[in-house]
Amino acid sequence: MAKQAGSSDHRVRGSRTGRPIMTLLDLLGRRWSLRILWELRESPLTSRVLRTACDEASPTVLQARLTELREAGFVELGDGGGYGLTPLGRELCETFMPLHRFAERWRSKTGA
Amino acid sequence: MAKQAGSSDHRVRGSRTGRPIMTLLDLLGRRWSLRILWELRESPLTSRVLRTACDEASPTVLQARLTELREAGFVELGDGGGYGLTPLGRELCETFMPLHRFAERWRSKTGA
DNA sequence: CTTTCTTGCTACGAATATTGTAGCATTACG
DNA sequence: CGTAATGCTACAATATTCGTAGCAAGAAAG
Numbered sequence: 649m650a651k652q653a654g655s656s657d658h659r660v661r662g663s664r665t666g667r668p669i670m671t672l673l674d675l676l677g678r679r680w681s682l683r684i685l686w687e688l689r690e691s692p693l694t695s696r697v698l699r700t701a702c703d704e705a706s707p708t709v710l711q712a713r714l715t716e717l718r719e720a721g722f723v724e725l726g727d728g729g730g731y732g733l734t735p736l737g738r739e740l741c742e743t744f745m746p747l748h749r750f751a752e753r754w755r756s757k758t759g760a
Numbered sequence: 761m762a763k764q765a766g767s768s769d770h771r772v773r774g775s776r777t778g779r780p781i782m783t784l785l786d787l788l789g790r791r792w793s794l795r796i797l798w799e800l801r802e803s804p805l806t807s808r809v810l811r812t813a814c815d816e817a818s819p820t821v822l823q824a825r826l827t828e829l830r831e832a833g834f835v836e837l838g839d840g841g842g843y844g845l846t847p848l849g850r851e852l853c854e855t856f857m858p859l860h861r862f863a864e865r866w867r868s869k870t871g872a
Numbered sequence: 873c874t875t876t877c878t879t880g881c882t883a884c885g886a887a888t889a890t891t892g893t894a895g896c897a898t899t900a901c902g
Numbered sequence: 903c904g905t906a907a908t909g910c911t912a913c914a915a916t917a918t919t920c921g922t923a924g925c926a927a928g929a930a931a932g
Contacts, residue, residue, distance in 0.1 A: 668863040673794045679889095679919070682785045695880055706920045711881060721870050729879055729928095736869065744856050751780040757848060758833050791890070791918095807909055818891045823910060841899095841908055 675720060680705055680713050682744075685722065685733070689741050692732030787832060792817055792825050794856075797834065797845070801853050804844030 676682055680702060687701040699710055717723040722737030733741060788794055792814060799813040811822055829835040834849030
């Protein structure tokens with residue numbers, strides 16, 4: 649069994665309405681949240697490798713996001729170390745996976 | 761024809777790699793970006809109404825995000841005023857629309 | 873048991889980003 | 903004229919993020 653994040657305090661900033669979509673948009677709208685999920689999409693990564701994958705983002709934020717994502721039930725810390733997606737996290741990741749294709753088309757329309 | 765945002769400088773923080781998906785994840789990972797797209801999903805809104813919809817977020821950030829989203833080609837300012845999604849923006853919005861259903865299922869698994 | 877790795881994680885000052893309040897310039901309506 | 907909208911900005915207070923350094927614990931090897 650994988651380690652559980654402290655699931656005590658589940659409040660999320662910006663979710664004043666309580667509507668789950670708002671809570672989710674707020675959580676995903678913090679720096680590195682989307683990126684972390686994206687980098688973990690294929691296989692679990694250790695904290696160091698994940699940091700490298702995320703352009704050497706500071707460990708402070710990474711650790712904070714990782715904790716939040718764990719409390720949300722999207723990410724877990726495996727027994728032998730290394731962060732990976734939970735089944736729920738994998739679902740979420742697949743939900744916005746089409747973003748990849750969209751991004752490619754987007755470039756062709758704007759960036760040249 | 762709708763007004764164009766200053767499309768001169770198209771750099772985006774965090775996009776050091778140049779991969780469009782990274783640029784997109786970074787842009788969407790800023791505060792209120794996802795929320796703005798979400799609130800505009802049905803119909804254009806004036807800046808004031810949009811602000812109200814976004815929990816009275818400060819006009820400073822809202823204005824900044826709106827400018828970025830306009831430069832990205834996702835949002836436009838209509839002739840008679842009011843912000844709305846471009847066809848491209850609508851596509852993007854639909855891409856992560858399944859997030860709504862996911863959020864509902866998410867609540868039932870965690871929030872109770 | 874010490875040395876040498878690696879793991880996850882934290883401290884802390886500096887740099888940025890966001891907030892909250894107030895207000896400007898412009899346009900439209902009477 | 904006065905009133906009410908629009909998009910947008912200034913600016914100080916606050917919160918978040920960055921960058922660097924390092925700790926404690928575990929595993930592997932000598």
